[in-house]
Amino acid sequence: xxxxxxxxxxxxxxxxxxxxxxxxxxxxxxxxxxxxxxxxxxxxxxxxxxxxxxxxxxxxxxxxxxxxxxxxxxxxxxxxxxxxxxxxxxxxxxxxxxxxxxxxxxxxxxxxxxxxxxxxxxxxxxxxxxxxxxxxxxxxxxxxxxxxxxxxxxxxxxxxxxxxxxxxxxxxxxxxxxxxxxxxxxxxxxxxxxxxxxxxxxxxxxxxxxxxxxxxxxxxxxxxxxxxxxxxxxxxxxxxxxxxxxxxxxxxxxxxxxxxxxxxxxxxxxxxxxxxxxxxxxxxxxxxxxxxxxxxxxxxxxxxxxxxxxxxxxxxxxxxxxxxxxxxxxxxxxxxxxxxxxxxxxxxxxxxxxxxxxxxxxxxxxxxxxxxxxxxxxxxxxxxxxxxxxxxxxxxxxxxxxxxxxxxxxxxxxxxxxxxxxxxxxxxxxxxxxxxxxxxxxxxxxxxxxxxxxxxxxxxxxxxxxxxxxxxxxxxxxxxxxxxxxxxxxxxxxxxxxxxxxxxxxxxxxxxxxxxxxxxxxxxxxxxxxxxxxxxxxxxxxxxxxxxxxxxxxxxxxxxxxxxxxxxxxxxxx
Amino acid sequence: xxxxxxxxxxxxxxxxxxxxxxxxxxxxxxxxxxxxxxxxxxxxxxxxxxxxxxxxxxxxxxxxxxxxxxxxxxxxxxxxxxxxxxxxxxxxxxxxxxxxxxxxxxxxxxxxxxxxxxxxxxxxxxxxxxxxxxxxxxxxxxxxxxxxxxxxxxxxxxxxxxxxxxxxxxxxxxxxxxxxxxxxxxxxxxxxxxxxxxxxxxxxxxxx
Numbered sequence: 001x002x003x004x005x006x007x008x009x010x011x012x013x014x015x016x017x018x019x020x021x022x023x024x025x026x027x028x029x030x031x032x033x034x035x036x037x038x039x040x041x042x043x044x045x046x047x048x049x050x051x052x053x054x055x056x057x058x059x060x061x062x063x064x065x066x067x068x069x070x071x072x073x074x075x076x077x078x079x080x081x082x083x084x085x086x087x088x089x090x091x092x093x094x095x096x097x098x099x100x101x102x103x104x105x106x107x108x109x110x111x112x113x114x115x116x117x118x119x120x121x122x123x124x125x126x127x128x129x130x131x132x133x134x135x136x137x138x139x140x141x142x143x144x145x146x147x148x149x150x151x152x153x154x155x156x157x158x159x160x161x162x163x164x165x166x167x168x169x170x171x172x173x174x175x176x177x178x179x180x181x182x183x184x185x186x187x188x189x190x191x192x193x194x195x196x197x198x199x200x201x202x203x204x205x206x207x208x209x210x211x212x213x214x215x216x217x218x219x220x221x222x223x224x225x226x227x228x229x230x231x232x233x234x235x236x237x238x239x240x241x242x243x244x245x246x247x248x249x250x251x252x253x254x255x256x257x258x259x260x261x262x263x264x265x266x267x268x269x270x271x272x273x274x275x276x277x278x279x280x281x282x283x284x285x286x287x288x289x290x291x292x293x294x295x296x297x298x299x300x301x302x303x304x305x306x307x308x309x310x311x312x313x314x315x316x317x318x319x320x321x322x323x324x325x326x327x328x329x330x331x332x333x334x335x336x337x338x339x340x341x342x343x344x345x346x347x348x349x350x351x352x353x354x355x356x357x358x359x360x361x362x363x364x365x366x367x368x369x370x371x372x373x374x375x376x377x378x379x380x381x382x383x384x385x386x387x388x389x390x391x392x393x394x395x396x397x398x399x400x401x402x403x404x405x406x407x408x409x410x411x412x413x414x415x416x417x418x419x420x421x422x423x424x425x426x427x428x429x430x431x432x433x434x435x436x437x438x439x440x441x442x443x444x445x446x447x448x449x450x451x452x453x454x455x456x457x458x459x460x461x462x463x464x465x466x467x468x469x470x471x472x473x474x475x476x477x478x479x480x481x482x483x484x485x486x487x488x489x490x491x492x493x494x495x496x497x498x499x500x501x502x503x504x505x506x507x508x509x510x511x512x513x514x515x516x517x518x519x520x521x522x523x524x525x526x527x528x529x530x531x532x533x534x535x536x537x538x539x540x541x542x543x544x545x546x547x548x549x550x551x552x553x554x555x556x557x558x559x560x561x562x563x564x565x566x567x568x569x570x571x572x573x574x
Numbered sequence: 575x576x577x578x579x580x581x582x583x584x585x586x587x588x589x590x591x592x593x594x595x596x597x598x599x600x601x602x603x604x605x606x607x608x609x610x611x612x613x614x615x616x617x618x619x620x621x622x623x624x625x626x627x628x629x630x631x632x633x634x635x636x637x638x639x640x641x642x643x644x645x646x647x648x649x650x651x652x653x654x655x656x657x658x659x660x661x662x663x664x665x666x667x668x669x670x671x672x673x674x675x676x677x678x679x680x681x682x683x684x685x686x687x688x689x690x691x692x693x694x695x696x697x698x699x700x701x702x703x704x705x706x707x708x709x710x711x712x713x714x715x716x717x718x719x720x721x722x723x724x725x726x727x728x729x730x731x732x733x734x735x736x737x738x739x740x741x742x743x744x745x746x747x748x749x750x751x752x753x754x755x756x757x758x759x760x761x762x763x764x765x766x767x768x769x770x771x772x773x774x775x776x777x778x779x780x781x782x
Contacts, residue, residue: 010658017712018654074649282651314575319655395578 260286357500515559596678
């Protein structure tokens with residue numbers, strides 16, 4: 001490990017060099033050159049990820065004039081950093097493959113995953129508030145329809161199955177008796193040359209559609225306020241870095257502006273537990289929170305996000321997307337907390353692993369850091385799969401020591417360094433006295449379970465999704481459960497520190513089934529939201545890959561279409 | 575997070591070389607380039623030759639800088655971050671005026687680091703770098719005098735981009751040598767030519 005330096009944090013130096021203000025949430029691009037922004041239009045869209053661009057497509061397809069504002073230096077938002085998967089029920093890919101996705105079971109699955117505390121299969125709304133249940137019904141009923149609509153207008157064809165490494169459709173993240181489909185709900189855009197495209201391709205196609213209809217994304221333009229007359233949204237105030245100007249809109253404003261994962265202040269205010277940051281674009285600083293408050297919106301639960309894990313040293317509120325630990329590679333590997341004990345099924349999807357950091361036990365958030373401990377065999381066999389460096393690489397984020405005792409000493413040293421520069425939201429963390437003994441016990445118990453092929457503690461290797469994330473079994477692992485293998489404590493042991501983070505939050509104003517934001521006395525005329533900037537349709541859950549982009553596409557499109565229909569110039573008028 | 579890197583032999587004599595990979599979608603992988611610098615001296619390669627998969631996220635995971643967002647390649651924040659990380663690595667390793675060689679977007683990163691640290695690096699080689707990305711470099715990088723610079727195009731189809739890149743740099747008063755391969759798009763002949771030209775240019779002291 002290299003010696004610590006007195007360098008300023010990377011993000012600050014990058015910001016200074018790039019000529020940007022180095023405050024998380026500050027403007028991320030130089031002032032936009034003056035451009036001919038129209039003074040009025042039918043629909044204004046804030047943001048340029050899946051939700052925003054789908055809203056633009058929905059409005060454009062109904063003949064509306066649309067202006068798209070993106071405050072960041074690049075378009076595409078967090079969607080462009082993603083795999084471009086949408087989680088859509090009874091979609092065309094499933095239909096073509098003969099996979100049934102009946103409505104009652106799908107609704108029960110969404111309800112159980114999203115509202116686990118109140119879920120009740122025998123209640124009419126499954127234990128949910130009627131408005132939340134109605135959103136899930138709309139999501140089931142109109143998801144495939146919106147995908148068909150996007151294809152029909154020539155915007156994007158979400159018709160490629162999201163496949164795992166083994167060529168099978170990716171499974172959902174939870175397995176309950178009511179989840180009849182399990183595979184096939186994740187779909188990706190068809191790429192021009194065939195095959196599946198990622199989030200960049202999804203954004204490219206949606207932008208190309210907007211461009212063909214005469215609309216471009218205006219970068220470096222931040223929507224800072226609304227113009228409202230008699231409770232009706234009539235326009236926006238946009239800051240282009242040089243001046244603010246007003247743009248009048250006749251149909252409405254659709255926000256697809258992202259959550260607040262990169263606002264340390266809003267994280268601290270709304271989220272519970274140690275949340276170190278986000279993985280999406282740094283412009284996810286919750287602009288809609290204050291705008292929605294001023295507009296009189298009612299807010300949903302403000303504590304929800306799409307949880308994941310990041311390497312401690314990689315956390316950066318200023319980076320343009322930080323790689324999350326999408327899967328934890330390795331079989332001779334465990335995650336332990338500062339007590340030296342396991343807390344989660346290590347091979348589960350990122351959401352379940354991310355949530356374990358929020359647990360409060362005893363008198364503390366005991367899982368603020370989870371140490372990914374693995375032996376030399378996993379380092380050699382799984383090296384190159386992030387965050388395990390490729391064999392032979394010199395990697396600063398890995399702590400190594402000989403056996404349990406050596407690793408414990410090295411980790412304690414390491415923490416003395418990292419504690420001096422913890423990311424916002426995470427206080428200093430130390431190993432408990434007796435960590436080495438506890439870790440040795442944990443490993444010997446794990447090793448016995450690995451030999452037996454059964455994880456009696458957390459059920460590692462019991463779900464389809466774990467195998468999809470793990471990839472091919474190590475060739476030397478012939479044990480009954482290939483996701484486990486005894487950890488060799490006789491050689492070098494390695495550890496990587498993981499902290500709880502989020503792709504982005506999905507907490508914000510409540511919306512109705514047409515994407516309209518809700519005020520105290522009903523929908524706010526002309527004000528819409530979709531995606532991560534509003535209260536998430538899935539509650540606190542993450543039913544499967546594409547749970548972020550799916551609702552963005554579906555409710556974004558519905559909102560854009562509704563706003564277009566509300567303009568006296570393109571629709572029936574208000 | 576500091577860059578993870580490979581280091582061949584810290585005691586090797588000769589010209590130390592830092593090799594920066596692209597995003598895995600370019601026409602050239604590092605194999606040809608690695609052969610070109612083989613034998614020159616110590617070679618440091620941040621996360622050099624990961625196996626790439628078709629899954630976009632896996633590709634991103636293999637790179638030490640994320641090439642984001644999406645299809646157009648990069649943005650000023652990501653690019654500047656990568657440049658700063660390379661500068662940090664140069665500081666940490668104290669290689670003593672190493673050559674920087676980058677492919678694709680790695681070429682622009684090499685260029686950025688070379689421009690910011692013109693007094694501390696040796697010659698810089700940019701293979702198949704995009705002219706569009708030059709304007710995303712931090713202004714401070716484009717202000718100063720540049721290092722000795724070789725721009726390489728590995729296919730005839732990239733000749734126009736090469737010319738544009740050279741013109742872009744010239745507009746900032748940064749001079750460069752150029753070389754382009756006009757034979758078959760891939761294969762041994764191209765890699766051999768690359769080895770001869772890059773290796774030769776470096777051994778001659780980077781064109782001077």
